[in-house]
Amino acid sequence: HLQLQESGPGLAKPSETLSLTCTVSGGSIRSTSHYWGWIRQPPGKGLEYIGSIYYSGSTYYNPSLKSRATISVDTSRNQFSLKLSSVTAADTAIYYCARQYYESIGLGWFDTWGQGTLVTVSS
């Protein structure tokens, strides 16, 4: 069955770039019915959508991140990645990757999630 696993440093310094990778197993990232997304959750708070990518490289982003986020895909490794630049303490959160349903008229729900990885921004 499909599984997603986040990986990357658990600590980032202020003003630097946070980098995470999501590895997809038990299925292909080249699905025509899905995008692959990143969502974050500050400790004890709610969910915030960061962005999503299709296997072709097409992306959607949350404008609230003011172009700090970049999502890329590596279909040969069945992985997709997130880079978030100029991080501050406000970017401290659990970062989840997830599979997102897609149809021709837009994005949908997230049906499979990784376990999440806590990234702390601190000097």
Added chain:
Amino acid sequence: DIVMTQSPDSLAVSLGERATINCKSSQSVLYSSNNKNYLAWYQQKPGQPPKLLIYWASIRESGVPDRFSGSGSGTDFTLTISSLQAEDVAVYYCQQYYGIPVTFGGGTKVEIK
């Protein structure tokens, strides 16, 4: 952005009783061309990622117990747990996917009374 507002923030329900969670969107998430409401519900237990319960406002994801049901249309939606079980203690979130960015409600914490 479409703002999703959930109520209440928390509720305590006795085992076997009904729990009702509300979600209101700042604009309609009903797509007229297909008459579908672009709304999903998730359950998040402590230390776990969210789990999809319902999509298209009322379609249960495979494997979700039928005590969970979703209803509503346009801007007002409800998640109902018909008979609360101990394992249903969690935070519940609604999410709209009508607009980009997709947005989530603030969450409703369900506890046992």
